[in-house]
Amino acid sequence: METIGLKGMTAGELTKKVLDNTELFILDVRNDSDYDDWKIEGATIESINVPYFHLIDGVDDVLDKIPDDKEVVVVCAKEGSSVFVAGQLVEQGKHHVSYLVGGMKAWSEHLEPVKVGDLQDGGSIYQFVRIGKGCLSYMVVSNGEAAVIDTLRMTEVFENFAKEQNAVIKHTLDTHLHADHISGGLKLAQHTGAKYWLPPKDADEVVFNYNQLDEHAEITVGNTKIHIQPVYSPGHTIGSTSLIVDNQYLLSGDILFVQSIGRPDLAGKAEDWVSDLRNTLYSRYKRLSEDLIVLPAHFGKATELGVGGKVSARLGDLFKENPGLNMEDEAEFRKAVTENLPPQPHAYQEIRQVNMGKITPTDEEQRDMETGPNRCAIHDK
Known part of the structure; x- marks a missing residue:
């Protein structure tokens, strides 16, 4: 079921924000080792890693880590997990939340x-x-x-x-x-x-x-x-x-x-x-x-x-x-x-x-x- 208010952000849109030094908060839900090896970085980017398997049953444990005064982008390897987690955040009342369309694979190719x-x-x-x-x-x-x-x-x-x-x-x-x-x-x-x-x-x-x-x-x-x-x-x-x-x-x-x-x-x-x-x-x-x-x-x-x-x-x-x-x-x-x-x-x-x-x-x-x-x-x- 589609979550009302959930938006996708393309790799191109994210790139322009990084290059324009827009303040962003990245919630990366890949495994720890993948995140440690390779992540989205930028001068005005804050990023945390919470693997998806910690969020399958709900996002309550991360709600207090998600800022209300920045754009939030949820990121995973291919897209699917980030759509689920971003949808959960929106349903819990978090605003300005989107997911990276195509995940890190799309990010790698832009x-x-x-x-x-x-x-x-x-x-x-x-x-x-x-x-x-x-x-x-x-x-x-x-x-x-x-x-x-x-x-x-x-x-x-x-x-x-x-x-x-x-x-x-x-x-x-x-x-x-x-x-x-x-x-x-x-x-x-x-x-x-x-x-x-x-x-x-x-x-x-x-x-x-x-x-x-x-x-x-x-x-x-x-x-x-x-x-x-x-x-x-x-x-x-x-x-x-x-x-x-x-x-x-x-x-x-x-x-x-x-x-x-x-x-x-x-x-x-x-x-x-x-x-x-x-x-x-x-x-x-x-x-x-x-x-x-x-x-x-x-x-x-x-x-x-x-x-x-x-x-x-x-x-x-x-x-x-x-x-x-x-x-x-x-x-x-x-x-x-x-x-x-x-x-x-x-x-x-x-x-x-x-x-x-x-x-x-x-x-x-x-x-x-x-x-x-x-x-x-x-x-x-």
């Missing part, structure tokens, strides 16, 4: 486009914030053409956005072979007739055709001088390749983040790749302009979200403030990036197999593989 800035000869660059998982994708738009970088598997979002910009997608690029999420780059390229680019040193085992993303590649979007210049930057993977767009923006992939640096262990090569990672960060990046705006492929915490949800930082500022760029002692650096790392991403080995084209799981299996936060940084603080 992409929020945020304009980063304009390009020198016309056009713009946009960041797509996957707020529930910390993934970041990009679209460069110029003169009716577009390139998408580090495309996520929800490819229809990019297609629809390009149409809104009256642009045809001509290129899709992956900065490296991803291990924490399933790439939509090849799928989007095949669907739109675009060229798909992948660093060749990450492509030894792929089973599909691709264009080689290396320092000899020339990729231009539109008829203006908006060049995407690849910069070989190994360390997270052996093929990791950064991109300089319009001499303004450094798309750093999973090498450099706003508050941390990339981890070298997701292909089982941590000891081998430490020197590459240090050389990229402390030598190759040092030779770049300090005025470049760093646009990473991930963020770790809600505190990295800037105005409107944009995740970015000036390269020169990161050399002053990012702990990962300020370890003068090489032994200290080696220890930091090989020991006491966060848990590896959920199903990362299988995700790498998908991104090589070796296995083709169903849509639901892909969703399950991507459950949880990204863990591409050496730390998340």
